[in-house]
Amino acid sequence: MDVREATRLLKGMRAAALAGLPSKVAPRAEIDASWRRVLGHGVDPDGARQAGLLPLAEVERRRQASPLREVLPVLREALVSVADAAQHIMVVSDADGKLLWREGHASVLRSADALGFEVGADWSEGVVGTNGVGTPLITGRPMQVYSAEHFVSTHHTWTCAGAPIVDPRDGRLLGVVDVSGPLSTMHPATLAFVTSVSRLAEAELRTRHLAAVERLRTVAAPVLCRVGGRALAVDTNGWTAAVTGMPPVDRLPLPKSFRAGRVWLPSLGMCAVEPLPGGWLVQAVGDDVRPADAIPRRVVLDLSRPRRSSVTVSGEAGSWTQELSPRHAELLYVLAVHRSGRTAAQLAHDIFEDPTRTVTVRAEMSRLRRHLAEVLAHRPYRFAEDVEVEVVQPPHPADLLPHSTAPAVRGARHHPY
Template identity: 45%
Template sequence: MGGFNAVEPGTDLSGYARELIRMHGAVIAGGRSPLRPRPLVARSWSRVLAAGLVPDQPRTRSVLAVDDVERRRRESTLTAVVEDLTEAVASLADTAAQLMLVVADAEGVVLWRHGSAKVRHQADTLGFREGARWTENAVGTNAIGTALTEAAPVQLFSGEHFEQFQHPWHCTAAPIHDPRTGDLLGIVDISGPALTLHPAVTALVATSVRLAEAQLWRHHEHRLARLRTAAGPALATVTGPAVVVDDDGWVAHAVGVAAARRVAVPHAGAAITLPGLGVCVAEQFGDGWLLRPDARARVTQWELDLSGPPMLRALGGESGWRTALSARHAEILLLLHLSGRHGMTVLQLSEALYGDPDHAVAVRAEVSRLRRVLGSVLASRPYRIAESASLTVALGAAERLAESDFVRHTATPGLRARCATDAER
């Protein structure tokens, strides 16, 4: 977050504020000024002027009802970290009386304020209060709204604000993202009287964001741990593979299958396709879901894409699951596909892959690694594509498998021979 400071260390704040205010008046009026706005500020002023705002006539602040603010707080993921953010700001003990912490949601609505009663009262006169929408379109250039628009940390000092009524203020803001998904959750802002701007504020905001995102990740891990514990009794009665996930599809525990960190979001009554398990049923319990293979499920559809780097994808499901395959794993899967329901023994695979039957140990190891990815898609004794799965091969521009780049460049001795004699499937 470095490099977004509005004021250089050692600057005379009072004198610099006067220069910025003069610059603001000249530039907004279309005149010349020896001091030019920073690029970030210039971009924001252009947007605000295009939106029809006037610097000396602030727009009427629209403030949400208390019930609406409370609802947004309850629904906000940031509720879990507001207390930690407040404690972080209190670490600036010498200047805390001059600071106000503000947390807004992803729409720029102020949800929480903490800090000096005097500063909060001054903020009230600007409409900078809980329930107010503090976006650029609503209140002009400001750290919260500009950080939302620029998707980056922002610090503004005095005359860099568009509205003249905000010139007595400094404000520093940065976005907070969901560490699981990268989604924007809101903005953390520290504001106060312009002439009390402390050099540590930018570092404090940056630290607060890192703290909040780390705490959110810890809360996520704790929820998965609780879900894992709660699922114990249910898993004790389950035979066969199963996966436990939360309401967002994050995997808390897996039995009998190597599950990804996250799967498609389960829905009651809706089938979900998981790699290694095929079509599953979702059973809700507590704050999560138990996913198990559906014995009544139709055949799962898979595609081995050889038009470029080998890729396997699930078709017809909601998960959109896909995974890159090594050339060796793609060769094994292609050989089993060509062998049909009869499959191949360990010795036959060894002959096809290495040209002799002496590499049975290596074959078993490779198939074992492949089954960690595909699970029940592969059957054994002999190795084959399971009856519950259907595999097709995508070749790209090649009309026949033997003419594809993958087969032409393979070092597997038995694969070219099979492709030359077997019909394309």
């Protein structure tokens, strides 16, 4: 099938979908799901509502704050020359869909300007519809959007391939690298190439992280030699560089507002914390009795941001916030809905539609309870009765954990609790 015929079929498919009519050709599942989300946001299919460009000062602030700045040379070396030769452009966005960097073929850059595809623009899915930047930010997966698979008709002469980049230190979604260009210059291998480069960028971030931990280990080793009892050196994300007097752990969960002084940590009890270059020295001081004001009273499960779910546990002494993996976000959502609790078999059905997958559920719940034992009970799995639980949902039900295929989540998108 040639480009013209494929484009004609896609436009007919899109027109049928917008009219609520059956089509000879069904959209891909991820495109269909994106269109449904976009319709819920009220995006105009014949002209996206463009938000104003970020001021240059704000673009520069975001650039400086983004870890993607560290891997920009990797992205440029791998993609820009290829994109330029193929009459494409490379675009890098942050996790909010704001375009921070853009390079490539001069004529294509001018065409992109006409679409508002420029530095400082907001290309999140809820603003400009299905596209190679905003949609991978929602799904967390690489994706190519071809011609009329774009929700907005003015984008139909373009094709784009975008892949998310995740911070290996904490699993946080950092943004998307995208290669876009005129439909006539599309190549089937573009998506695979962009995906490979995004993985290369993640590998570079991982290498830099390991080097930073090694530097911290060098600084911490002589300090730990002089420390008695249980102590460890961790970086600012809690990754362990060195340990003494206790079994090693990969990572120590840290409160949101971690600082020097005396801090009560669930896994160690009362600790003395001192700053180190690139991290912290954490010493257990032998008092495992939880202070009364450290008892958790409230849990906020924030699912309002696609692919950036978090849980905050708070008490009189302050709060802890932890980013959640997609699977842990699903499990905590189900437990928040079913406050009386769920057995492993019930959770397996809720998440996998297969009640026999209890081993997987128990393993995931064990990981969750390692950090949230104060608020999660078991037999059955549930939130503790004396803890207040709040779920912060996205404005549009269709955006609830959009990556999830769990039956409990799919049902909640149509019948929010």
